[in-house]
Amino acid sequence: MTVLKNDIFIKALLKQPIKRTPVWMMRQAGRYLPEYRKIREQAGSFLNLCTNPELACEVTMQPLRRFNFDAAILFSDILTIPDAMGLGLYFTEGEGPKFKHPIKTAADIKKLPIPDPTSELRYVIDAVRLIRNTLQGSVPLIGFSGSPWTLATYMVEGGSSKSFQKIKGLMYEQPKQLHVMLDKLAQSVAAYLNAQIEAGAQAIMLFDTWGGMLTSEDYIEFSLYYAKQVRNLLKTDIDGQQIPTILFTKGGGLWLESMIDAGYDALGLDWQTDIEKARARVGNIVALQGNMDPVALYAQPEIIIEKVKTILQKYGTGSGHVFNLGHGILPDINPDHVKAMVNAVHEFSPMYHN
């Protein structure tokens, strides 16, 4: 494997000294880029794009050609695992992801397989390998998965949800069944992420998009417990290189103290969480990633620059901060505004590092 030319993202996650704050963006390969929309149109569907390693590699690389990002992230969907479990993922225009065979009974849970990622999710693993080779060590590659809880919400609801009535119904009425399901998901997620690591992923992020819809005790029992189980099953290094890990629970700002117990190197912060206070609460133990309001990218560049400066100042001096948005970039953002954000991190962060 080639030597990593820019490793500040890895070092920031491990709280090792660096010269400036690294920056990347959730959904950085996506619809806000005209070159992405072109490939997406050629692919015919979002799923075709995800399942074709060459196209997935191409869209992963696109934002790196435009912006000085310090990491690439695998282009994929968070619902690849349930699809490999046989639930039949499909997308309807404007309604988001759906499953043909959502989980309805204990028998459905019992027969859920733990997919072998090297065969049943081979298109993802092939994409990781191709992207890693294509990057040629320019920046590290982030592998990712949805968290067991977040995957379970889609699998039981049959798609996106507002109230999460079905999954919470299962949680209240048949908690043991839900635990069986989450345990299988944790094993599946860990195997999937380990296969990504073996294929070349140099850091791992777990997206717990819907953990924040739970009460604090339900979060700990049904989401965080399985995020920790995933972490415990992950390879911690490969070829002597440590693989840092990030846990992001949207809406989880209240629970940061609990989250550090899951053993991840860094916690992702949504924009509602004050990063200065977050660092005071947990920042001596974990690194922090975030957390500009994605809507702020609609503002004029001079305002974006001020927002970047505020976040850098709030985190303060020393390593342990990865600049990012507090959620994925919105699809109609002007790419020039992204450039303003990235350049501002490059320009104004060195003063916080010795």
Add this chain to the structure above:
Amino acid sequence: MTVLKNDIFIKALLKQPIKRTPVWMMRQAGRYLPEYRKIREQAGSFLNLCTNPELACEVTMQPLRRFNFDAAILFSDILTIPDAMGLGLYFTEGEGPKFKHPIKTAADIKKLPIPDPTSELRYVIDAVRLIRNTLQGSVPLIGFSGSPWTLATYMVEGGSSKSFQKIKGLMYEQPKQLHVMLDKLAQSVAAYLNAQIEAGAQAIMLFDTWGGMLTSEDYIEFSLYYAKQVRNLLKTDIDGQQIPTILFTKGGGLWLESMIDAGYDALGLDWQTDIEKARARVGNIVALQGNMDPVALYAQPEIIIEKVKTILQKYGTGSGHVFNLGHGILPDINPDHVKAMVNAVHEFSPMYHN
């Protein structure tokens, strides 16, 4: 005015000794009740129901006939003020509230009037008076309004929103204009709530439904500041009776320490916020209202009872807790499940009061 026969809701908000924990429910007059759906159908539209004092009174009373609630809440919409300002509120099936004339320019903001509630919102004030008389002192009547920030979001977005792009755009690009608008809204909300108090409202709740979409610094500048301004303009008592106040910011659990500065007697908690930790943080200064997950009401009664017991135990001993959901009741809940919740508060809360 008649003497209040059941004043435990008022006393809990003022942290005065009581014999059990009071309970009511956000949206307790609403679609989950068949008798509500009948009146709603007769009225022809939701707005007809809101603007007819007799019908508004009738649906306010309905839940009190079924359940041992310790408070009534005015049946109305949170968007009556922008409607009285001339924005033209209307409802489309399945899409929620909309405005015919949303705020688009500084000129729109400049010409916004501060409505006189006794004339332009007379249907609300008449409803308050009628409900208060109809209650005959059985339980106190809660008056309410949307918060200035929350009203502003609908006025600028033109209705509901997911990303709040327009209102945040105004906030980033023309913060002074937004402040002018919020100042007018704070004056309008205070005048409206004072008119409700004069007409018979015995407690006041400010609903800041969308404050939780802001960063912590934007929340303090654009939402909390104006909630405080409203509080400062409110009548604190009438005929020697103190009028307690509740501030509820959905998604505001991270900011409770800041919220107490706004001067409200109580803070409403969403279900994500742990009420035990919340009490430890701020409960020696303010009362707390909440916070069962509204989705838990889908569960079987025996599970609902356990959830109630957990919340009562988490708050612990002494006055200062009003039991409620962490958000409004969902429209398809079985009323028998509400009864299980209310009865459980009656049965299991006395042990926490001396």
